[in-house]
Amino acid sequence: MNGGSQRKGIAANVCEVRSVGGSGHTISRDVDECEFGYRKSVFQTNDEIITSVRMRFQPRHRAEIHSEMLTILTDRSSKFPRKQPNCGSVFKSNPTMYADVGPPGAVIERLGFKGKRIGGAMVSPQHANFIVNTGNARARDVLALIAEIDEATRSSTGHRLDAEVGFVSTDGRIVPANTVQLEMP
Ligand SMILES: Cc1cc2nc3c(=O)[nH]c(=O)nc-3n(C[C@H](O)[C@H](O)[C@H](O)COP(=O)(O)OP(=O)(O)OC[C@H]3O[C@@H](n4cnc5c(N)ncnc54)[C@H](O)[C@@H]3O)c2cc1C
Incomplete structure (x- = not known):
């Protein structure tokens, strides 16, 4: 998923990725073919x-x-x-939205969601792009908060958010x- 931080992703250091496909054959891709x-x-x-990754780094002083x-x-x-406990950054930062209204955390905070709870799930009072489990959150609580934030952002900014968090069906x-x-019982 090209993990990253500080506006950088691991793909910047990748040269080649080797993987094994469904039929057992080995595939080698250079960085462009990985479609990061x-x-x-x-x-x-x-x-x-993925079975191996070749990476390149710039030598620098350890300190x-x-x-x-x-x-x-x-x-x-x-x-x-x-x-x-939390599930990491909830929404991806979309570059068009970022340029227009800022990162998801700032937008969600401006919409007043910090501290908002559904069941045991709560929008973190510390950073609005995190949903924390206050003790007894169910998946449906987290999903309901995500849906509410998505809808409020769309109607207030015109931008649709895309969740970084994945749901395993x-x-x-x-x-x-x-x-x-x-289905909400
Ligand atoms: C608190 C928190 C903070 C986070 N902050 C950040 C952040 O700042 N930046 C960021 O980029 N991400 C962040 N994340 C997200 C995190 O980087 C991703 O969830 C990442 O995919 C976790 O990797 P993993 O190997 O631990 O998880 P896993 O669940 O083991 O793997 C993630 C996915 O990769 C697949 N996979 C694993 N191994 C292989 C393999 N060998 N070949 C092919 N597919 C494989 C799995 O099937 C799964 O779909 C955060 C998550 C949390 C919980």
Whole structure:
């Protein structure tokens, strides 16, 4: 999924990815063939298993790297909820929306969702793009909050949010959490 942070993704360091397909054959792809994008790669939609990745890094002094890592970790610790269980960033940052109205967290905060609860799920009072479990959240609570935020954002900004969080259905498919319609008993 091309994980990343600080507006950078792991794909920037990838040279080659080797994988094994359904029939057992090995496939080698250079970085362009992996079709990396924001939280996206070809491996999210094929049935291949990645077996190795060749990466390239710029040599730098160990102390310099360590200091940069600490700065990033300190920044993340102050911004993101770390003590309460959560499912990571809920919505992807869409570049068009970012340029127009800002990142999802800022938009959701402006819409007044910080601290909003459905069942045991709550929009983090610390960072609005995180939904935390206050103790007894069910999947349906999280999905209902996601749907409410998606709808409020669409009607207020005209932009549709795309969930980064995936929902695993009972048949094993993984779909963006904002596309799920659960039967609510
Ligand atoms: C609190 C929190 C904070 C987060 N913050 C960030 C962030 O800042 N930036 C960011 O980019 N992401 C962030 N994430 C999301 C995280 O990076 C993704 O969930 C990531 O996919 C987790 O990888 P994993 O290997 O731990 O998970 P897994 O569930 O093991 O794997 C993720 C997916 O990859 C598939 N997979 C695993 N191994 C292979 C393989 N060998 N070949 C092919 N497919 C494979 C799995 O089937 C699954 O669909 C955050 C998540 C959480 C919970």
